[in-house]
Amino acid sequence: DAGVTQSPTHLIKTRGQQVTLRCSPKSGHDTVSWYQQALGQGPQFIFQYYEEEERQRGNFPDRFSGHQFPNYSSELNVNALLLGDSALYLCASSPGALGETQYFGPGTRLLVL
Amino acid sequence: DQQVKQNSPSLSVQEGRISILNCDYTNSMFDYFLWYKKYPAEGPTFLISISSIKDKNEDGRFTVFLNKSAKHLSLHIVPSQPGDSAVYFCAASAPGGRQLTFGSGTQLTVLP
Numbered sequence: 561d562a563g564v565t566q567s568p569t570h571l572i573k574t575r576g577q578q579v580t581l582r583c584s585p586k587s588g589h590d591t592v593s594w595y596q597q598a599l600g601q602g603p604q605f606i607f608q609y610y611e612e613e614e615r616q617r618g619n620f621p622d623r624f625s626g627h628q629f630p631n632y633s634s635e636l637n638v639n640a641l642l643l644g645d646s647a648l649y650l651c652a653s654s655p656g657a658l659g660e661t662q663y664f665g666p667g668t669r670l671l672v673l
Numbered sequence: 674d675q676q677v678k679q680n681s682p683s684l685s686v687q688e689g690r691i692s693i694l695n696c697d698y699t700n701s702m703f704d705y706f707l708w709y710k711k712y713p714a715e716g717p718t719f720l721i722s723i724s725s726i727k728d729k730n731e732d733g734r735f736t737v738f739l740n741k742s743a744k745h746l747s748l749h750i751v752p753s754q755p756g757d758s759a760v761y762f763c764a765a766s767a768p769g770g771r772q773l774t775f776g777s778g779t780q781l782t783v784l785p
Binding site: 564566593595600601602603604605608615616618650652660661662663664665666667 | 677705707709714715716717718719722762764766771772773774775776777778
């Protein structure tokens, strides 16, 4: 039973570029959440997708957008990259509309130069 | 405004002894609490959780205690093992369980 998978594992971009990160949820899970983890901090909630719609959003600008596909996989898009967007981006999945325990993937390490 | 706080950035414990990691929260709407363990270059791994209707939950060597009046939870690991060395995060969610709010983590080092 595969857990949460994310791609790519590492990414280097320059300021102003755009990036797309991908996530496949754990088998049986239909809800996907995205988090940003800066060095030395806990993960910060970006948004959550359920039934292909954004259900809740954290305190992140509109440069951060997402999508969920019919097979429950998800993408995180970040436009106009800033140096401060350098972080570990984590995807988490959970079962059902009220799934409280979220299971995390290994993350994508993004470096913006 | 940090709603979940882990005030100890690091903790060192001798192998075989008890590790106690602490977490405080300020949002009284939180009703579900989780502990995650994170190794370098990996995502957080779910350890144990507790609902606000309980004050204790056990799973093997791990026990989580919740004191709602003090808005405090703790994770006890007994006995501690060198493989437990990692960063531990506590997290909380409000009804609906959509957004997890994390603390800043505690680096646990278990010395052989």
